[in-house]
Amino acid sequence: MDDLLNVFDYERRAADLLPPGPLGYFAAGAGDEWTLRENVSAYRRWTLRPRLLRDVEHVTTMRTVLGHELAAPIIVAPMAYQRHAHPEGEVATARAAAAFGTIMTMSTMATSSPAEVAAAAPEAPRWFQLYVFRDDGVTRSIVDQAVEAGFRAIVLTIDAPYFGRRERDIRTGWLIPEEPAVPALESALGSMRSTSVTEHFKLISPSISWRDVERLASETRLPVLVKGIHTAEDAVLAVEHGAAGIVVSNHGGRQLDGVAASVDVLPEVVEAVGDRVEVLVDGGIRRGVDVMVALALGARAVLVGRPVLWGLAVDGADGAQRVLELLRDELQLALGLCGCTSPDEVTRAHVARAV
Numbered sequence: 001m002d003d004l005l006n007v008f009d010y011e012r013r014a015a016d017l018l019p020p021g022p023l024g025y026f027a028a029g030a031g032d033e034w035t036l037r038e039n040v041s042a043y044r045r046w047t048l049r050p051r052l053l054r055d056v057e058h059v060t061t062m063r064t065v066l067g068h069e070l071a072a073p074i075i076v077a078p079m080a081y082q083r084h085a086h087p088e089g090e091v092a093t094a095r096a097a098a099a100f101g102t103i104m105t106m107s108t109m110a111t112s113s114p115a116e117v118a119a120a121a122p123e124a125p126r127w128f129q130l131y132v133f134r135d136d137g138v139t140r141s142i143v144d145q146a147v148e149a150g151f152r153a154i155v156l157t158i159d160a161p162y163f164g165r166r167e168r169d170i171r172t173g174w175l176i177p178e179e180p181a182v183p184a185l186e187s188a189l190g191s192m193r194s195t196s197v198t199e200h201f202k203l204i205s206p207s208i209s210w211r212d213v214e215r216l217a218s219e220t221r222l223p224v225l226v227k228g229i230h231t232a233e234d235a236v237l238a239v240e241h242g243a244a245g246i247v248v249s250n251h252g253g254r255q256l257d258g259v260a261a262s263v264d265v266l267p268e269v270v271e272a273v274g275d276r277v278e279v280l281v282d283g284g285i286r287r288g289v290d291v292m293v294a295l296a297l298g299a300r301a302v303l304v305g306r307p308v309l310w311g312l313a314v315d316g317a318d319g320a321q322r323v324l325e326l327l328r329d330e331l332q333l334a335l336g337l338c339g340c341t342s343p344d345e346v347t348r349a350h351v352a353r354a355v
Contacts (some may be wrong), residue, residue, distance in 0.1 A: 001315060001322070004123070006330075007286045007307040010323055014085075021174030022084040026309055031257030039253050039284030042261030046293045046351045054339035061332050063343045065301045066153060066223060066245060066278060068125045071101030072328040073343050074291060076320075077252075077282050077305035078129035078155065080109030083180040085313040091120040093312055096162035096320035098124035100328070105129050105155055105303065108142060109200060113183035116151035124171040127153040127229070130216075131160065132208045133188075141188035143220055154220060155247065159228030161208055163201035164255035176200070210241045217242030230265055232272035239273050245300075247275060248281040252305055263294060270298030288330020295343050296351040 004010055015023060037296025061072040076097045083089030090104075090112040097104035098121030105127040106117050117126065128146035133139045143154065185200065188281075205212075217224045223244035228251060229235050235246050248266050250259045262283035267339050270279050280293050282303035294302050304327065311323035331343075 001319075004314070004322075006326060007310070007323060009062060010307065010310040010314055010319065014310040018085065018313055021169075021172045022081075023166035024172045025081070025166075026079075026085065026266055026306065026313075028166040028168035029253035029257065030166055030255055033253060033257065035250055035257050035259050036253030036283050037260070037263040039250070039263075040286055041284075042111065042263045043284060043287075043290045043293055043316070045354050046263075046297075047354050048289065048296075048338055049336070049350050049352055050337055051339035051350070054341075056336040056339060056341055058341060059332055059336045060342050061328050061335065062282070063301065065103070066225075066279075068103060068152070070103065070301070072291075072324075072331060073295060073299075073301035073305045074285075074324060074327055074331070075102055075280070075301055076104040076125075076324075077303035078105040078107040078157075079305050079309050080107045081111050081176065081182075082107075082309065082312060083111035085309055086316050089180065089312075089318055090117050092317035093308065094120040094124070094126065094321050095119065095317040095323065096308070096312070097126075099317070099321050100324040100325065103127055103152075106146075109182055109185060110184060111180040111182060113187070114151065115147045116183075118149040120149070122150075125152050127151060127155050127225070129155045129157055131204045132209075132212045132216075133203050134205045135203075137189040138185075138203070138299055142184050143216075145184050145187065147220070147222065151222070153223045153244070154216065155225045155227050156213060156216060157227045158213070159230075159249070159251050159255050160200060160201065160204055161206035164251070164257075166254060210237055213238060213243065214241040217244070227282075229269060230259055232268040235269040235273045235279075239276050243277060245278045245280060247303060248279065248299075249303075250283055252283055263290075263297065266294065266297045266299060274298050285327070288327050288332070291327060291331045291332045292334040292338065292349055293348065295346040296348055298348070 311319035
């Protein structure tokens with residue numbers, strides 16, 4: 001693995017290893033994939049403003065997020081169907097996140113059960129990503145499974161009342177095989193079974209509203225983060241309805257093509273609610289300097305999805321952990337060269353819009 005020096009190297013190697021169906025699913029965006037590309041390219045529209053002669057002999061990347069002390073402000077984003085990337089799937093990712101020292105966010109559509117993920121890294125903090133389903137009993141059952149398995153927060157995804165049009169999946173015709181299963185969802189469904197990504201998403205309620213956010217925040221003892229916020233207006237509403245945190249996200253460009261890159265939305269959300277709740281961001285993180293930009297724009301931490309998935313596909317838990325370490329090491333270098341000894345010293349003055 002010595003020739004895999006960065007996230008892009010892992011992405012290329014994963015593309016060589018994965019079959020066309022799963023590769024298309026993990027890599028795809030919606031429509032023309034403009035937002036998918038913007039998520040990455042938007043970081044190039046910001047330049048760093050180093051402050052020098054600051055004594056940076058000792059630089060740490062550690063940061064506390066929602067009370068969890070992490071090795072770096074880099075959290076594993078929720079990603080579905082991970083056993084289609086590697087036989088151990090989410091279990092391997094959980095071990096990687098724990099070894100690195102961060103939070104794994106488990107998807108409702110995971111190919112491992114909440115109990116299996118918890119057993120893989122019992123001492124590590126973990127969050128559970130949730131959809132609101134048409135059948136309220138299904139939603140409640142999934143939350144109960146997460147609570148019973150010791151997950152520390154619910155990350156409610158709100159930007160998928162309908163399934164985005166992902167043309168790569170249409171072209172490959174990829175359907176979810178009978179195995180591996182989706183345990184949390186199937187346990188909640190009982191005898192019912194869905195056999196495609198589209199059918200899984202048809203179970204999600206298009207009637208989701210702020211009432212659901214408020215109910216979930218009041219009924220569960222876990223903090224609820226709202227993921228999928230695109231505007232300052234909705235960020236304010238999320239906080240008013242009980243959100244303990246915000247994740248600025250466009251679902252990795254997989255839902256509505258044509259929306260702004262997440263990092264371009266981040267400043268207005270931070271300005272609107274950053275003094276009341278912690279604001280996180282996902283989408284397009286490929287380098288440690290991207291994390292630096294997000295921190296400067298007010299993010300408490302970033303969530304990283306595809307890069308970890310590429311690491312998983314290439315070398316299981318070791319590959320996923322290595323990707324996290326690469327991003328951390330790049331962030332540590334960026335901090336030091338910008339005159340910061342920790343993420344807490346990064347401010348808006350450390351970035352400027354590229355001319």
